[in-house]
Amino acid sequence: MSDFEEEFTAEPNLKELINSDTYKWIFVGGKGGVGKTTTSSSIAIQLALKNPHKNYLLISTDPAHNLSDAFGEKFGKDAKKVTGLNNLSCMEIDPSAAMKDINDMAVSKQGEEGSTGGISDLLNGGNGGMLGELTGSIPGIDEALSFMEVMKHIKKQGEGSEFDTIIFDTAPTGHTLRFLQLPTTLSKLLDTFGGLTKSLGPMMNSFGALGKGMDLNAMNKQMEELKTNVEIIRDQFTNPDLTTFVCVCISEFLSLYETERLIQELISYDMDVSNIVINQLLYADGDDECKRCQARWKMQKKYLEEINDLYELYHLVKMPLCAGEVRGLDNLKKFSSFLYDEYDPKTNNDLVFSLKHDF
Amino acid sequence: MEPNTILLLLFTFFILQKINNKFHIIAFLINRVIFSNNATLKEILALNKEYIDIKKEQDSISAQDQYGKWTKLNRKLDAITAKKATLNTKLDQITKENSAKVKKIENFIIKYPFIALKMYYGKTLIFQFEHKSAISRVLPDFLEQICTVGFVGIPKTFIKMLLGFIRNDSSLSEFGYKKGNGVSIGILFYCLESVISEFLGLFSNNVFSTIEVPESLKKGVNNNNVHESLD
Numbered sequence: 001m002s003d004f005e006e007e008f009t010a011e012p013n014l015k016e017l018i019n020s021d022t023y024k025w026i027f028v029g030g031k032g033g034v035g036k037t038t039t040s041s042s043i044a045i046q047l048a049l050k051n052p053h054k055n056y057l058l059i060s061t062d063p064a065h066n067l068s069d070a071f072g073e074k075f076g077k078d079a080k081k082v083t084g085l086n087n088l089s090c091m092e093i094d095p096s097a098a099m100k101d102i103n104d105m106a107v108s109k110q111g112e113e114g115s116t117g118g119i120s121d122l123l124n125g126g127n128g129g130m131l132g133e134l135t136g137s138i139p140g141i142d143e144a145l146s147f148m149e150v151m152k153h154i155k156k157q158g159e160g161s162e163f164d165t166i167i168f169d170t171a172p173t174g175h176t177l178r179f180l181q182l183p184t185t186l187s188k189l190l191d192t193f194g195g196l197t198k199s200l201g202p203m204m205n206s207f208g209a210l211g212k213g214m215d216l217n218a219m220n221k222q223m224e225e226l227k228t229n230v231e232i233i234r235d236q237f238t239n240p241d242l243t244t245f246v247c248v249c250i251s252e253f254l255s256l257y258e259t260e261r262l263i264q265e266l267i268s269y270d271m272d273v274s275n276i277v278i279n280q281l282l283y284a285d286g287d288d289e290c291k292r293c294q295a296r297w298k299m300q301k302k303y304l305e306e307i308n309d310l311y312e313l314y315h316l317v318k319m320p321l322c323a324g325e326v327r328g329l330d331n332l333k334k335f336s337s338f339l340y341d342e343y344d345p346k347t348n349n350d351l352v353f354s355l356k357h358d359f
Numbered sequence: 360m361e362p363n364t365i366l367l368l369l370f371t372f373f374i375l376q377k378i379n380n381k382f383h384i385i386a387f388l389i390n391r392v393i394f395s396n397n398a399t400l401k402e403i404l405a406l407n408k409e410y411i412d413i414k415k416e417q418d419s420i421s422a423q424d425q426y427g428k429w430t431k432l433n434r435k436l437d438a439i440t441a442k443k444a445t446l447n448t449k450l451d452q453i454t455k456e457n458s459a460k461v462k463k464i465e466n467f468i469i470k471y472p473f474i475a476l477k478m479y480y481g482k483t484l485i486f487q488f489e490h491k492s493a494i495s496r497v498l499p500d501f502l503e504q505i506c507t508v509g510f511v512g513i514p515k516t517f518i519k520m521l522l523g524f525i526r527n528d529s530s531l532s533e534f535g536y537k538k539g540n541g542v543s544i545g546i547l548f549y550c551l552e553s554v555i556s557e558f559l560g561l562f563s564n565n566v567f568s569t570i571e572v573p574e575s576l577k578k579g580v581n582n583n584n585v586h587e588s589l590d
Contacts, residue, residue, distance in 0.1 A: 253423045260430055264437060306427035 010315045014246070014275055014339045017315075018046050022241040025150075027180075029170040030248035031258040035279035035319075037066040038326050039248045040169035042336030047165060048088035049333070050340070057153075057163040058090045061146035061179065062171040065092040072328045079163075084329050089163070093145050143179040147186075151229050173262050180269055183234035190227045197223070240272035247276045251300035256307065263311075276314050278307065280321040283345035319343060324355045331355045362485045362544060365476070369548055372473040377559055379469060381567070386461045394457060403446050410439045481545030 017023070028040035037060070044058040057079055060067045067090050068075050071082055079089040146168075153161055170176040197220060236242045245266050249259040259276065266273045281300055284293035307316060319335075320343055326335045334351060343351070360368075379385055394400065417432040523529070 253426060256426060256430075257422070260433070264434070303426060306430075309427045310430055 010274070010313055012316050012318060012342045014043065014046070014277075014315060014317055017043070017244065017246070017275055018050050018340055023165050023244060024236060025243040026165060026167045027170055027176070027243070027245045028168065028248060029173060029176040029245065029262065031255045032172040034248050034250045034255055035277075036172075036248050037062075037070050037169050038332070038335070039246065039277050039279065039319075039339075040167055041067065041070045041332050042326075042339050043246065044088055044090075044167045045085065045329070045332050045336045046340055047167070048082075048085050051164075052087060054087060054164040055162055056088045056165050056167060058088065058167045058169060059146070059149060060090075060092045060169040061143070061149075062169060062175070064171075065094075067092055067169060070327055070332065082329065093149055143175060143182060146179055147182045147233075150233060151226075155229065173258055177262070177265050180237065180266070180271065183230050183237060184269075186230045187227065187234060190223060190230065193223060194220075194227070238270040244272045244274065247273060249276065249278055250280045251278055251303040251307070253303070256303055260310070274314055275317065276307070276311055277317045277319060277339070278304070279319045281318050282321055283349075285345075317342065320345065320348075320352055322351065322355050323353045326355060360480070362480075362483050365480045365483060365544055366485060366548070369473070369476055369480075369544065372469060372476065373548075373552060373555070376469050376473060377556075379465065381563060385465050385468060386458075389461050389464060390457070397450075397453065399446055399450050399453060403443060403450060406439050406443050406446070410436060410443070413439070477545060477548065481543060481548075483544045484541040485544050485547055487541035 017026070026043065028036055028043060030036055040058060044056055047054070048056050058067065060075075065075075071090065073083055075090040075092050077091060077094045079091045082088045082090055150166075153163070153166060156162075170179070247259050247262060249255040263273050281304075282288075282293050282297040284290060284297035288294055288297075304318070317339055319338060322335065324331075326332060334355065338348065338351070413432055413435050417429060417436065420429055420432075422429040
């Protein structure tokens with residue numbers, strides 16, 4: 001072990017993350033079914049509770065949203081404050097609703113300018129528009145819309161955003177990695193597009209009919225603006241003071257395997273990963289009568305040892321499996337407190353059976 | 360130099376050139392002597408060996424039973440792969456530069472001496488006809504004279520004639536070449552070269568020709584090779 005490693009032992013909690021003043025983006029991700037939504041909601045609640053002077057936004061980018069279920073109240077595509085927590089808002093990105101908005105905007109703009117006929121009418125007009133139908137089913141549209149949301153907040157940052165930190169409850173690993181690759185991919189794409197418009201621009205300008213309703217200069221300006229924003233996002237995402245990724249897993253082979261893959265990918269994107277939350281631990285030692293629990297706990301312990309060995313410089317937060325679902329603000333508050341002060345199965349065992357089940 | 364010696368020398372160069380074009384012998388020798396000591400190549404070879412050893416070790420354990428050890432080995436493999444990718448890019452650059460150098464060396468060893476030899480001794484007669492009449496009046500006199508002078512001699516002769524005209528020197532202003540009475544090495548070798556090249560082409564295309572593996576099978580073949588090399 002190096003001197004640095006001997007001196008540095010990461011605390012098994014998220015105190016450093018929760019008390020930090022610098023983070024603007026916190027991503028929470030992992031394999032499906034490991035408790036990403038519970039963990040992201042818990043982190044958001046702890047941030048809101050420990051920093052009452054700040055405003056937080058929790059966004060779900062998972063196409064199968066669970067935020068409304070986790071908090072026990074309905075959230076939509078617009079940020080809505082959590083009942084009982086004034087400085088925390090939630091929103092669920094809905095691709096079909098967002099596409100409908102974009103379509104409506106296009107239709108109303110067309111109405112103002114008058115119908116031009118032809119393909120654009122066919123795509124935008126009618127009941128919902130073919131464009132809406134088509135784009136709704138494009139692979140990766142969820143990631144693209146989540147990215148648009150990030151862009152909106154990046155724009156607002158300059159004007160003074162109402163949120164200090166945005167927490168992302170992400171979709172399972174594959175989606176999330178695609179989403180995080182978007183700034184780099186878009187940046188390359190915009191560079192190529194810039195080159196193309198430079199060389200083809202004069203030719204396109206000379207085609208009067210093609211240029212109808214298409215101002216190349218305005219389009220170039222928009223592209224430049226988009227490129228600047230994408231670069232800001234890329235810089236912010238790779239700045240460890242502004243962005244961090246919290247990995248969520250359970251103490252089982254497949255989950256750990258995917259977590260390792262996720263961490264290695266994130267490192268290759270230059271993203272900061274220093275926290276891992278291990279959920280659903282049974283802590284079924286000697287006095288527990290359930291034999292199945294004891295057997296599973298034995299397996300979990302084996303993988304916990306491996307986790308401790310593999311990620312010794314990470315904050316490894318171990319969370320218990322509760323008897324009931326962790327839903328509703330009160331339950332989440334109770335559960336999330338152990339992200340701040342580590343859970344001790346001997347003294348905090350009452351948490352497992354003390355959650356309310358009035359949903 | 361005796362005409363037969365020149366012919367033998369030309370043949371040697373010709374065969375050498377053909378063999379080298381097919382089997383890249385000079386490139387191989389140069390690479391063997393100079394390139395095999397290249398630090399990047401040595402490093403890649405060492406990394407390949409290390410990769411195979413680690414992969415063998417990783418394959419010998421169960422990921423589920425020894426997850427920690429398996430993952431650490433996996434990280435090592437990833438690190439080696441990344442390092443190899445960087446070194447391969449560097450090696451590609453070196454190979455490109457090296458190929459240009461090899462090409463130059465090949466030109467100096469074979470191509471240029473061959474051309475120089477052909478040009479210098481091209482007009483040396485290798486066969487002579489006993490009776491001039493055997494070849495005379497096949498072509499008009501002027502053309503037969505040109506054939507004797509050869510393609511290289513034509514501009515030289517016309518420059519000489521022009522100089523003679525300017526200087527009013529009658530000895531220079533005449534064409535001044537007598538018709539040859541034999542076959543020169545240049546023309547013989549030109550004919551032989553064409554025939555031999557044709558034969559070599561036929562031989563090479565039939566003996567060394569390979570049937571392309573279908574694209575659909577290529578992936579499978581590569582994977583099998585990888586597995587075989589790792590086993």
